[in-house]
Amino acid sequence: MPLHHQPTRTAAHPAIVRLLHWVWVYAIGCMVFSGWQIYNASPSLPFNFPRWTGLGGWLGGALAWHFSAMWLLALAGIAYLAYGFTSGHFRRDLGVPRPRAVVRDLWSALRFRLGHRIGHYNAVQRLLYLGVIGALLLQVVTGLAIWKPVQLSALVSLFGGYPIARDIHLTTMFLIVAFVIVHVVLVAIFPRTLISMIAGTPAEPQNPI
Amino acid sequence: MNGLRWMPVVKYRDIEPELRQLQRRAFLRNTLSLGGLALLSGCDLSTNSGIDAALKSILRFDDKVQAALFSGRRLAQTYPPSAVTRPFRFNAFYPEWQVRGIPDGWRLEVAGSVSDKTPWTIAALRTLPQVEQITRHICIEGWSQIGRWSGVPLRLFLQRIGADLRAPFVSFRCFDGYSSGLDMASALHPQTILALDFDGQPLAPEWGAPVRLRIPTKLGFKSAKNLQAIEVTRIFPGGFWENQGYDWFSGV
Numbered sequence: 001m002p003l004h005h006q007p008t009r010t011a012a013h014p015a016i017v018r019l020l021h022w023v024w025v026y027a028i029g030c031m032v033f034s035g036w037q038i039y040n041a042s043p044s045l046p047f048n049f050p051r052w053t054g055l056g057g058w059l060g061g062a063l064a065w066h067f068s069a070m071w072l073l074a075l076a077g078i079a080y081l082a083y084g085f086t087s088g089h090f091r092r093d094l095g096v097p098r099p100r101a102v103v104r105d106l107w108s109a110l111r112f113r114l115g116h117r118i119g120h121y122n123a124v125q126r127l128l129y130l131g132v133i134g135a136l137l138l139q140v141v142t143g144l145a146i147w148k149p150v151q152l153s154a155l156v157s158l159f160g161g162y163p164i165a166r167d168i169h170l171t172t173m174f175l176i177v178a179f180v181i182v183h184v185v186l187v188a189i190f191p192r193t194l195i196s197m198i199a200g201t202p203a204e205p206q207n208p209i
Numbered sequence: 210m211n212g213l214r215w216m217p218v219v220k221y222r223d224i225e226p227e228l229r230q231l232q233r234r235a236f237l238r239n240t241l242s243l244g245g246l247a248l249l250s251g252c253d254l255s256t257n258s259g260i261d262a263a264l265k266s267i268l269r270f271d272d273k274v275q276a277a278l279f280s281g282r283r284l285a286q287t288y289p290p291s292a293v294t295r296p297f298r299f300n301a302f303y304p305e306w307q308v309r310g311i312p313d314g315w316r317l318e319v320a321g322s323v324s325d326k327t328p329w330t331i332a333a334l335r336t337l338p339q340v341e342q343i344t345r346h347i348c349i350e351g352w353s354q355i356g357r358w359s360g361v362p363l364r365l366f367l368q369r370i371g372a373d374l375r376a377p378f379v380s381f382r383c384f385d386g387y388s389s390g391l392d393m394a395s396a397l398h399p400q401t402i403l404a405l406d407f408d409g410q411p412l413a414p415e416w417g418a419p420v421r422l423r424i425p426t427k428l429g430f431k432s433a434k435n436l437q438a439i440e441v442t443r444i445f446p447g448g449f450w451e452n453q454g455y456d457w458f459s460g461v
Contacts, residue, residue, distance in 0.1 A: 042350035057253030059350060060454035061264075064254055067456065068267040149347065150285045150426050150461045151278045162345060162353055 011200035012119030016083050021197055023076045028136075028176065030055060030069035035173055037062035044170065067147075074140060094130055097123035116186075118196045119203025132179040135172050142169040254454030265454075272458040279460050281394055285425035288343045293408065294354035299415050300429065302387065302449060308415045309385050309435065317420060318438035321380075324371030331419045334405060337361045337369065342400055344425035346432070347461050349450075358423045360404035364397045372441040380446035381422055384437040390446030391424065391431065392458065400425050403436070428459040 013021070037054030041062075056062030084090040097105075101123035108114035109124055116122075121129065145155040145165040159165035187194050195201055252260040299305045316328030341359035367374060379396040382388050395401060404423040405412060412418040417434025424432050430450050440446075451457045 038351065042348065042352045044351070057255070058454075060450070061253030061255070063349070063456065064264040064268055064454060065252075067271050068264055071267070146351075148275075148278060148461060149345075151280065151283060153283070153286060162347065166351060 010119075010203060012196045012203040013200075014087075014089075015200065016079070017089070018197055018200075020076050020080050020083075023072065027069050027073040027076060028180070030065055031073060032173060032177060034062040034065035034069065038066060039170065044167065070140075070143065073136075077136065077140065093121055094126055094133075096130065097126045102127050116190045116193065117204040118193060118201060128179060128182065132176060132183075135175045135179065139169065139172045139176065142166075142172060145169075268456050271456060275458040275460045276392060276394070279394060279426070281398055283426075285342075285344050285400055285461075288345070288355050290343060290357065292355050293343060293357050297356055297408070297416075298352070298354055300348065301385070301415075301434070303385075305415060310414050311419050312384055315384070315419060315437075317436060319370050319440070320438060321440040321442040322373035322376045323367075323441050326370075331405065334361055334366075334403065334420060338365060339405070340402060341406075342402065342423070342425065344400065344423075346425070346429045348429040349455060349459065357408050358402065358404040359406045360402040360420070360423065362399060363401045363403055363422070363424075364399065366403055367396065367441065376441045376443055378442050378444070378446050380440040380442050380444075381433040381436055382438040382440070383433050383435045385435045387433055387435070387449045388446070389422075389431055389433045389448035389451065390457075391422075391427070395424065395426060395460065398424070398426055426460060428461060430455065431459055 033053055033055035036049035037056050038059060040048045040051075040054060041059040054062060056065045084094070105114055105123040109122075114122060114124075141155065142159060142165050144152055145159055146162060146169055149156040149162045149165070156162055156165050159168055192201070252258055252264060254261055254264060301308070316330060317334065318328050319326055338361065339359050340362055341357065343355060343357045345353050345355050347353040363379075367379070372379075374393060374397065377393055378390050379393060380388070380390040391401070401422070401424045404417070404421050405419070407413070407416040412421060414435075417436075420436050421434040422432050422436065431448075448455075448457070
């Protein structure tokens with residue numbers, strides 16, 4: 001059936017997902033930039049993040065930001081997971097892609113032949129979104145571990161001790177930032193996706209031939 | 210006997226105005242930073258802006274969460290002697306060359322809600338039962354190291370001086386200008402000690418001679434060195450770093 005005959009077309013992104021998306025932009029921004037300022041207090045790698053990227057001005061200010069924005073991040077995360085599981089969003093949109101589909105879609109994407117249809121996720125997108133959700137969960141868990149290495153000692157042992165948990169927390173930050181860079185580049189290539197994350201743009205047909 | 214006399218080259222209060230000016234300059238520079246684009250980076254706990262006030266109130270909320278997560282029975286992990294970090298890193302709010310020796314006639318003073326306010330000599334502290342711990346010292350900056358301390362459990366000391374254990378705070382004042390404080394539950398934790406020895410030797414000045422607090426259930430800056438006085442109090446004690454914006458509870 002041609003799609004323009006469909007009586008209703010649901011929004012590509014439900015209002016709750018759009019809202020949470022922008023809450024995350026703010027919360028993850030606060031966490032990353034305050035995290036860089038915290039890292040600069042005692043760098044574990046041979047470099048510092050540029051001073052102008054830091055949030056909080058000094059270690060104490062950065063920690064205050066980090067330990068404030070963490071609640072926003074966690075609340076938005078809990079709301080999203082609850083929505084994702086109860087609404088069928090995860091089952092419908094974010095099923096684990098088959099490796100073959102990922103290879104196929106990645107190959108098409110690299111030749112700029114992969115169409116981007118708002119409201120539908122190809123195999124590469126699914127992999128990236130599942131990956132960043134996993135990275136955020138890991139970031140919260142390693143963050144809890146290094147925040148409370150004594151009270152939550154089981155968690156810190158799971159990661160092989162406090163120094164290793166701290167390294168994983170830093171590494172996972174890089175993965176999240178790498179996702180954000182890819183994500184923003186793709187939005188720049190397909191600007192209409194930005195509009196669909198603000199306004200309730202209807203989903204596009206899945207297979208327009 | 211006391212060869213190490215307190216002869217600081219620069220006193221903190223002498224350079225305080227300059228330090229404040231430097232901090233203000235840093236503040237101005239930071240308002241031009243990335244966070245400044247979002248009008249946020251000025252919010253570093255140094256101003257009375259609405260966002261700074263919000264950050265401080267969230268930190269107070271975090272302290273309540275941390276106090277609820279804290280268990281007086283849960284012990285910090287202990288390590289074998291082979292795990293001790295060597296060389297051990299010096300850390301203070303001043304560089305190592307400003308470390309102060311023990312003042313002449315030093316006694317550990319006790320004050321506040323305690324029944325026996327007699328000051329303590331080191332010899333007297335050594336007559337009390339001692340415990341040893343090899344635990345991880347975790348700095349608020351993120352680095353950590355494993356050290357070996359021994360001394361008097363603070364719980365035992367507080368009982369010995371007849372402290373009111375229902376008072377909410379124990380405050381620590383140091384002769385190097387430092388100060389800090391603990392909630393009573395953390396003060397009574399079995400691994401919270403008044404350390405007299407570090408790595409099997411009486412504390413050297415850089416490690417907090419003659420007596421320091423060692424509390425492995427808190428971040429390193431809560432383990433005050435070079436103690437002068439302990440006060441059991443109902444008044445929120447704050448602290449050197451805490452007053453500048455470090456989270457007060459700072460449990461780990």
